[in-house]
Amino acid sequence: MLATCHSPREVAYVYNRRYRIPAELFHHQAFYLTGDALGAIEMPHELGKRVWSAIDRRFATPIIRHARAGSPWIYVVGPNQGHVRSRALAALKSQEGRVVPARTRVWLPMSDHQTGWTWHSQPSREEDAVPSRTRLLHTVLNIVDPDPVSVRTVR
Template identity: 30%
Template sequence: MFESCCSTHESAHLLRARYGLPVEMFADRPLITIGAAIEALTLPEPLARQVRLRVSWVPSAPAIADPRDRRWTFLVAPPLPYHAVPQRLRRFLQDHGVTIPARGSRILLPTSDEPSGWHWAGEPEPGRLCLPHRAVLLAAVRLAILQGPDRVPA
């Protein structure tokens, strides 16, 4: 995907044009800021793979992997009207290594197809940005945790 890009600015332009992501540049790196349009869930890689299988029916569940594939960050649409994730659920998720970045947090975006850098673990659908609802991903995460690592959906 990024083979034609010669700079991070070209990568940012490609991410905006291809996926409709609200990309910003900070310290010469493309990123998105968590807010009214986009939220995120960050999971340990083994759990993220289980969740990915559970939401395979969702047309676009974009996920960004860190350079060593230890954690994946799923991009999700916040609920309308907005409401925060209940504290009890937040604690349950944190106990299993799941974090929900706060509004204003910055998420680095891929600039290369190489797994040695930030890369797509699940690429978004090209076109207008269409993210899965936060509730869909949270339900998949809860199920994956409760059913354990050896259970994958049929």
């Protein structure tokens, strides 16, 4: 993914042009700022693995993690699509996860090496290549509180 990049500027260029992630640089490290169009959901490693096992793999789901064991997983997400149930946010918080606040830096991997920040699941070049916040939050709810009557399926 980043093997041909020789500088931080090239890494940021690849994220911007190829993957439509609005990367900026701060002290030679790529990041994006969370906002309405592109956000992030952070969750503990174990919950991140459970969500990864439960999501529909036909859709790209970019996930950033740190190589350090037990570090949180960061799911890159798009805007809400439909109503987010308050129970979904509560389920995420009950597992010590969070929706990353707007205007927060999310650090991006700078190489394909499995050290430091790395991609667990790489972004896709396709349009709409990130899951909606709604879909990911409802997946968390379905894992934490699998009451089929209370969970509405969201694509």
